[in-house]
Amino acid sequence: MNNSKNNFIDYVKIYSKSGNGGKGSAHFFRSRIQPKGGPDGGDGGRGGHVILRGNRNLWTLLHLKYTKHIKAGHGGDGSKNTSTGSNGKDMIVDVPLGTIIKDAESKEFLFEITDHHEEIILLHGGSGGKGNVHFKNSVRQSPRYAQPGKMGSESATILELKVLADVGLVGLPNAGKSTLLSRLTAAKPKIADYEFTTLTPNLGIVDYRDAKSFIMADIPGIIDGASEGRGLGHRFLRHIERNTCLLFLVSVDSNDIVKEYQTLLIELKKYNPDLLDKDKLLVLTKSDMIDNELEQEISAMIDVDHLFISSISNQGLDNLKDAIWTLLTSKND
Numbered sequence: 001m002n003n004s005k006n007n008f009i010d011y012v013k014i015y016s017k018s019g020n021g022g023k024g025s026a027h028f029f030r031s032r033i034q035p036k037g038g039p040d041g042g043d044g045g046r047g048g049h050v051i052l053r054g055n056r057n058l059w060t061l062l063h064l065k066y067t068k069h070i071k072a073g074h075g076g077d078g079s080k081n082t083s084t085g086s087n088g089k090d091m092i093v094d095v096p097l098g099t100i101i102k103d104a105e106s107k108e109f110l111f112e113i114t115d116h117h118e119e120i121i122l123l124h125g126g127s128g129g130k131g132n133v134h135f136k137n138s139v140r141q142s143p144r145y146a147q148p149g150k151m152g153s154e155s156a157t158i159l160e161l162k163v164l165a166d167v168g169l170v171g172l173p174n175a176g177k178s179t180l181l182s183r184l185t186a187a188k189p190k191i192a193d194y195e196f197t198t199l200t201p202n203l204g205i206v207d208y209r210d211a212k213s214f215i216m217a218d219i220p221g222i223i224d225g226a227s228e229g230r231g232l233g234h235r236f237l238r239h240i241e242r243n244t245c246l247l248f249l250v251s252v253d254s255n256d257i258v259k260e261y262q263t264l265l266i267e268l269k270k271y272n273p274d275l276l277d278k279d280k281l282l283v284l285t286k287s288d289m290i291d292n293e294l295e296q297e298i299s300a301m302i303d304v305d306h307l308f309i310s311s312i313s314n315q316g317l318d319n320l321k322d323a324i325w326t327l328l329t330s331k332n333d
Contacts, residue, residue, distance in 0.1 A: 009062040010161040010239075013104055015069050016123050019047025019088030021149025022075035024129035028142070029080070039132040039142065040082050044149040047125030048072030048088030052101065054118040055094040059203065061161055064093070072123070075149055078131045088125055098164040098242055104156035114164070122157065126150035165203055165217035166328055168243030170264055175249040176285035178202065179311040181218040184321070208325055217243065241272060245279040245327040251286045252294075252308070258301060279327040282306040283320065288313045 022044025029037030050072050070093060076085030100112040101122065111120055129147030136143055169177040185204025202218040219239055240246065254260045261282055268275040282302065287295065288310035295308055307323060309316035 009060050009065050010163075012061045012064045012159050013068065013156060014064060014159060015154070015156050016050045016091075017069075017071045017154040018050050018123035018125040018152035019072040019074040020152045021045070021047045021126035021128040022077040022085035022088075023148050024131040024134075024146030025078035025080065025083075026132045026144055026146040027080040028132075039136050040080055041131030041133055041146050042078035042081070042083040042085065043131050043134075044078045044128030044147075045075035045085035045087040046128050047075045047149070047152045048090045049121045049125050050123040051090055051092045051119050051121050052099070052113055053092050053094050054097050054099075054113040054115050056097055056116040058094060058096040059163075060096065061099070061159055064095075064159065072125055072152065074152075075125065075128050077149075078128070078146070082131065082133055085128060090125075092119070093122075095159060096161055098162045100160050100162060102158040102160065104158050107158070110157070123153050123155060126152045162242045163203065163217050163219075163239040164215070164242050166214040166244045167206075167216040167324055168240045168246050169216065169218045169249055170240065170246050170268070171249035172260060172264070175251055176311055177218045177249050180249065180283075180285065180309070181216060183311045183314065183317060185216060206321065206324075208321055212325070214324065214328055240268065240275060243278065245281070245324070246275070247324070248280060248282045249285050250282065252284050252290050252298065253286060257284070257298060261302075261304075279330070281323055281327065284308045286310060286312075287315055 024044050025041030027041040029040040031037065050070055070091050072091040073089030075088045078085045095113055097114055097116065101110045102108060103110060113120065127150045129149045132143045132146045135145070169180065171177050181202055181204050184206045204216055205213050206216050207213050217239065248261055248264050250257050250260045265276065282304050284298065284306055287308035299306070307316055307320055309320050
């Protein structure tokens with residue numbers, strides 16, 4: 001059976017260890033013509049780093065679900081002729097853009113990865129020890145010791161993905177988010193008439209005029225109490241934090257359109273009040289079910305910017321794309 005619904009992993013805990021530095025060498029030069037030469041011990045190589053690297057081709061942390069122990073290589077020891085040991089192999093871990101990293105124990109935010117090929121060292125490898133050649137001076141001509149390499153470090157960290165998208169679709173289950181995404185983009189989200197059809201955020205690219213485009217994310221449906229963890233709760237509310245603007249989708253056949261819209265606002269405010277500072281637009285879906293007269297009656301009850309659309313009949317979709325583009329570009333004017 002296809003378990004693709006479980007392939008979206010947005011939270012993993014990993015254990016990392018950087019490499020130890022190599023030992024410095026306490027070697028002395030020896031040759032037939034110079035049987036008692038001076039110190040020529042080289043330095044140890046540094047231990048390998050553990051590095052996180054942004055990869056725009058990844059959309060999930062699934063590849064880390066079963067690879068939770070990450071170890072970099074140890075540095076090589078120094079040797080004669082002041083030869084430096086090889087550096088330990090760095091362990092580079094690719095992560096999706098929008099991944100934040102926290103200390104597993106304190107939950108302290110450490111950093112985030114937002115750019116393709118961006119690299120941040122999670123753990124530095126231990127430095128290599130100095131060879132005995134560094135300790136020779138006028139008083140100490142034949143130092144017979146060298147430094148050991150420094151130990152690497154280890155830590156447990158939490159990787160948490162927050163989807164990066166320009167537009168987030170917010171709505172109660174069955175508000176029409178998946179259908180809208182499938183109409184505006186090439187994404188093929190699962191669509192059915194029951195709650196929580198969408199179990200993972202779906203992303204798609206919306207083509208706009210003059211070769212412009214923007215990314216739209218269908219976030220799983222919010223229910224009353226989502227901010228306290230009911231339904232899919234916090235697991236998906238955090239993805240909304242990354243969106244530039246929010247579309248609040250409410251079906252025209254809702255028992256109370258205004259109340260449903262207010263429920264969405266309340267849940268977002270409880271989770272993070274800053275979310276309400278984002279540009280937002282109320283989108284009334286399934287408008288092919290009503291006539292112009294009823295549409296005007298509904299508009300009279302709503303005191304916020306809104307649009308009527310039908311993803312089935314394509315009604316209002318061009319106007320919606322225009323409105324979204326205006327929201328996305330208004331801050332740059």
